[in-house]
Amino acid sequence: MLQYTIRRLFSIIPVMLIVSVIVFLIVHLTPGNPAYLILGEDGSPEAIAQLEEQLGLDKSMAIQFVDWIKNILVGDLGQSIYSSEPVIQVIMERVGPTFSLMITAMSLTLIIAIPTAVFIVWRRNTILDPLFTSASLLGASIPEFWFAMLLVLGLGVAVPIFPVAGYVPIDVGLGDWIYHLILPAFVLASVEIGLIARMLRDGMLESVNQDYTKTARAKGVRESVVLMKHVLSNALIPTTTVIGVMIAGLLGGTVIIETIFTIPGIGQLLIDSIHRRDYPVIQGVVLFIAVVYVFVNLLIDLLYAFLDPRIRYD
């Protein structure tokens, strides 16, 4: 297992290398001169030349790339053009809200999806099952931004139970933190709940008539235990892969949700930086998202081995 983990860590290197090349090219693939784009039409030739030097655009591509890689390796993602702060610092300031939002959305998804799937499979011969299938399809097809606005209008304005927008850091108060996160996290989770619950339901229905569930029933094990232990444990294996992809989806979803709920996270930083043409920050955020994605998937792979003893990777 340790060996596998190390091997898997090494395999990240080429992936990250490709990602860094693409991120590096963001500046160079934009048509025209980035320095000109950043400064706009009012930029004087001197200012453009100065910015080109600051961004290193006056050097050859190869040297620029080597410098870029060197800097990444020591954790230097450059400086924000807008605030003149180091990019890494700008990102780290925004990580808290985004991770809070993602973790809350994830937890909501699992807390709702797993019991729902178990319940639906338990009542699999009733009208509940087709109802659930339609509901999950509905949940997955409603656009997030529309659902978000609907919730804000309903539970923030018409019946003001939840705050309309804003974010409170966890060290200010756990209650306040979760209170402000519930609505945006629920919007993010709305797409995933249906997806995960469907996936689990399908997996469980496949497992529910397998020979090993019959063995469990023949032992005299009660049906609830058969479902929650024997059936669920097998259905979780394929679902785990989907959860990995889902986390990536959440990261993308935060871009919209943070803007709607004015949560000062990575997503909002990305939007703001695009508006400001703050290239170093854009590069930093994209790289950061890629790193998170790669590590989440590594974690999922390791979890997979834990859930399914048949793949212990040695």
Next chain:
Amino acid sequence: MLEVKNLKTQIDTSEGIVQAVDGVSFTVRAGETLGIVGESGSGKSVLANSIMQLNPNPPTFYPEGEILFEGSNLLKLSEKQLRKIRGNEIGMIFQDPMSSLNPVFKVGAQLVEAILTHQKMSRKNAKARAIELLKDVGIPDAESRMDDYPHHFSGGMRQRVLIAIALAGNPKLLIADEPTTALDVTIQAQILELMKGIQEKYGTAIILISHDLGVISQMAEKVLVMYSGRIVEKGSVNDIFYRTSMPYTWSLLRSLPRLDGVAHERLISIEGQPPNLVSPPKGCNFHPRCPFATEKCLEIDPELMPRKEGHWVACILTEQEFEAEKERLESADREGVL
């Protein structure tokens, strides 16, 4: 101990209602072995699962009949009462050992679960009991194998584990549904030996279901022959294997490959397919495939009638008519070979 009376099991399919078990009656006494034999699709497994009520419900229903186990009708028991019998009074082993153990749990844990479901004891004692059971069914290094997963075991070893699980509650009756079908011949003999040993040691009654006549003749004292959900012949092993007067049983026996047969000789099979149980043929269910069939067989649906003490046959042919026709067919077989 077990008495099944006129049991009917129906399965509601998209094509209509299938009479999977159609009015079956038999008894099993303590410590004896009953063999149930028949082609694939003859209703043997549905019958076995009906006793434990392990058929998925719906679409399986039990509109008629009684299954009396030690006096109580299993068909009338609540789910909770049934659970007290499953794995405790009646143990069951299935056809495919490769898929009958849960792949994500350790073998020891699955055995301990079977023990703790019915017996109040500490986890430690249950583990000790589990190791004892594994030793009992002939698994070497039982202690260390407790922590292995099913995929670390071979098919034969898995079937031993499944037998250990079935024995966890010291059952009075063991239902073995094609326990050796998925195993190769040498392992098959070992598993049958093991079951015989268990029966001698604990006095467990066994219902052994198989399509393999060899297995049945080795193990059983009484035999039921099933065809399209019904019992078409029942009797002692000798009645069935040496004194049958039932065309279906005779056809099954005739289709056994013989080691003393002529090389390159064509194997004899029963022509045609088992009948469609949604709309079975008129008259005798076997008549479209029966080499003995007469005009009357299209009309009369024969009932299971006693021929002599303990030997029951469902066929309109008398013993003399059967013997005469059999003589003719067998001589035709011999000529075919020459």
